[in-house]
Amino acid sequence: MTCTQPRDLLDHVGEELGVSRWLEVDQSTIDQFADATDDHQWIHVDTERAARETADGRTIAHGLLLLSILTALEADVLHIERSSHTINCGLERLRFTAQVSVGARVRLRRSVANATSNVDGSVRVTFDEVIEMEGSQRPAMVAQTIWLIHP
């Protein structure tokens, strides 16, 4: 969805904004995330041990990688034409609801849970974020994120 200004989001509380493109979670992305965050636990990076010890024989993406790729996918779902900057205020309840094995494709489904405007024209928005996994009824991640969007 495209909005002209942040305040337009007030008219979309309770509505779904849309769904992003599919993004494949490959081993190279998982390895790079492990390097960037120093989290090299074997379930993420050791493909040989994963072949022996995980349920489907494949490594699993870091949960926090799923959170981090939200920033790459959200631009597919919402574009605000007149916005100078956006501040990431935080998160409400977030749950990693299913494991994402390497090679899986995920996408973002985003709705506006709440929006309030400030006198300076900025809008504080709470989004419902759902990371869906191709071929799975169960989402991989559900969360609420909170943003302050400036005009």
Add this chain to the structure above:
Amino acid sequence: MHFAHPDDLRHHVGAELGVSNWLTIDQARVDAFARITGTPESQWVHGYLLLSLFPRLTTECLEFGQVRRTLNYGLNRIRFAAPVSIGARVRLRQTINAADEAKAGGIRLTLDGVLEVEHSEGQAVIGQTIRIVYP
């Protein structure tokens, strides 16, 4: 803190786990994170990168004699309370909020965390992380 078995955490609810060492958030780390996540360049460290460093910083404060794997279960009420500039040093202070039995013999561990910034009164990140530790 060192625990022989994750089960022992249940006797330490309310205790402070301790504080991690200082970690410098350098440009190379910020760039690596930006490449993966597609985030634009900024003078500030991305909040999700700060959160993603929690597991690594936790390993400095929490050790087990016997653990097969740790699963990230979720987060509760995270606030990015102050911006962190590239090059700043941060450390994580955590307290055990809860330790409950989970499925398959795991222990679900809820930690209250505060990410502190060096030379700053401010706290960069405040919130709860939840993980399941399997012996």
